[in-house]
Amino acid sequence: MFKTAGIIFGALIFLAGCATSPDESLPPDWSATGVVSKPNLPPILAAVAPTVKTNLPPVIHSNLPPLISSNPPPATIVKPKPSAPILTWTSLNRWVTENQIGSLHRLTGGPVTSYSISSKNGVLVLGIGSREATWRGLEIHLGFAPEIIDDQVFVHGLDLQKNLEPLILGEPLTFGTNRVIVIDPGHGGMNGGTISVLDKRPEKEFTLDWARRIKRLLETDGWQVFLTRTNDIDVALSNRVTFAEAHCADLFISLHFNSHAPDQKPVGLETFCLTPMGLPSTLTRGYPDMLFQNFPNNNFDAQNLQLAAQLQRALLHATGLEDRGVSHARFIGVLRGQHRPAALIEAGFLSNPREAKRIEDPEFRQKLAAAVVEALK
Known part of the structure; x- marks a missing residue:
């Protein structure tokens, strides 16, 4: 009888337990404004093809566990395809053609050389060498400044994927019932x-x-x-x-x-x-x-x-x-x-x-x- 009880007790210990989430070190609460960051941008290589690789370090993925949401948000965006490569500079001229948006239009009269892209969602204007763009007249901050390479406008793949595509090609943000x-x-x-x-x-x-x-x-x-x-x-x-x-x-x-x-x-x-x-x-x-x-x-x-x-x-x-x-x-x-x-x-x-x-x-x-x-x- 003692032997049987020992086996049952051991099984209970094995099955018991709880998962704990890792502690995350959080900064102090939001306070006074500081200075806009000016990152050291990676040098841009001369283009020999429509896509030019940068020397950014390889992506280091977090070891956070996969997210499981019991109540997924009703706000959704259909992910545009094809997506921009994450670690490349991409020809914007080629991208607008592939996505049948039209063409880039060079604007005149501004302090910097600027180009506009028109889509059903609105008009985006970006300046060469500037991280500031405008979307439907609203200021948007990019991660990297667009550049001219071999007479074409090049943007970083992450800006294309994370900033331009959601605005230019993304479905409008909508909210369902039981919000x-x-x-x-x-x-x-x-x-x-x-x-x-x-x-x-x-x-x-x-x-x-x-x-x-x-x-x-x-x-x-x-x-x-x-x-x-x-x-x-x-x-x-x-x-x-x-x-x-x-x-x-x-x-x-x-x-x-x-x-x-x-x-x-x-x-x-x-x-x-x-x-x-x-x-x-x-x-x-x-x-x-x-x-x-x-x-x-x-x-x-x-x-x-x-x-x-x-x-x-x-x-x-x-x-x-x-x-x-x-x-x-x-x-x-x-x-x-x-x-x-x-x-x-x-x-x-x-x-x-x-x-x-x-x-x-x-x-x-x-x-x-x-x-x-x-x-x-």
């Missing part, structure tokens, strides 16, 4: 965020009020809305990610206001999404920008970009703020672990007296809330 969204009012508790240059009120007050206004409006449109905080408490970045996971959110939007104190000159609105693996970030704020890090949210690179662009366009239209563009950052911990399309909004500068006055006005925050709702229709 669940998590709105994240930045900061809270002891973490007040930045401070208004006018009356020293903290950012955390304005983000919470903005989030509450969004919640009321979205719920009338049939969304299920959850806020990562509903009062003045400090919520860790990792807990905000876990909160979205627990509520099976289809989308995640984090709300912030910007600052460049003590400099009062910077103005404008910008929307961030996570940097795709292999591309340099638009902004680093002093954090290492490890190009080949792969995070869970990178599974939604195309949707992230489309969501950020829709939010940025709607907010600019509603407020008239200066367009600082759709940007990429890798250090934003509240985005990296998301298993859903996600974006972070910086809706003006509290360090600028004119914009701080607008942000402190409840009517302006109502405009911001209505613009977010409009972007999700």
Whole structure:
């Protein structure tokens, strides 16, 4: 009998156990604006064929386990084919022909040599030697500056795959029924965020009020809305990610206001999404920008970009703020672990007296809330 009991006991130990997810070191919460990163770009080799290889290091894949989502997001993009090679520079002239878009049109009169591409989704304009492009009049930040090689326009394959294709060829971002969204009012508790240059009120007050206004409006449109905080408490970045996971959110939007104190000159609105693996970030704020890090949210690179662009366009239209563009950052911990399309909004500068006055006005925050709702229709 003891022998039989020992066997059963051993089997139970074998079957018992639990899986734990690896700890992820997250940076401090979103704070003051730093300097836009200027990566050391790889030298471009002279083209002898339509595609020219770079000397970028080989891709190092993360050992994160495969993502299993019990509630896949309704926002989907049909992946264009053929996809651009990841580690090559590709002839844009050839690409537009292969995808039956038409042809590149050289523009005149600008400070840099620029080209436009027209598609059913809109017009993209990019400049030779510049990481700044425009999509339907909206500023978009590329990872690498386009170049002229053998009288053709060449773009990096990752920019083609992660920035151009989702906008030019991608299906519009749409949302189905039973929609669940998590709105994240930045900061809270002891973490007040930045401070208004006018009356020293903290950012955390304005983000919470903005989030509450969004919640009321979205719920009338049939969304299920959850806020990562509903009062003045400090919520860790990792807990905000876990909160979205627990509520099976289809989308995640984090709300912030910007600052460049003590400099009062910077103005404008910008929307961030996570940097795709292999591309340099638009902004680093002093954090290492490890190009080949792969995070869970990178599974939604195309949707992230489309969501950020829709939010940025709607907010600019509603407020008239200066367009600082759709940007990429890798250090934003509240985005990296998301298993859903996600974006972070910086809706003006509290360090600028004119914009701080607008942000402190409840009517302006109502405009911001209505613009977010409009972007999700």
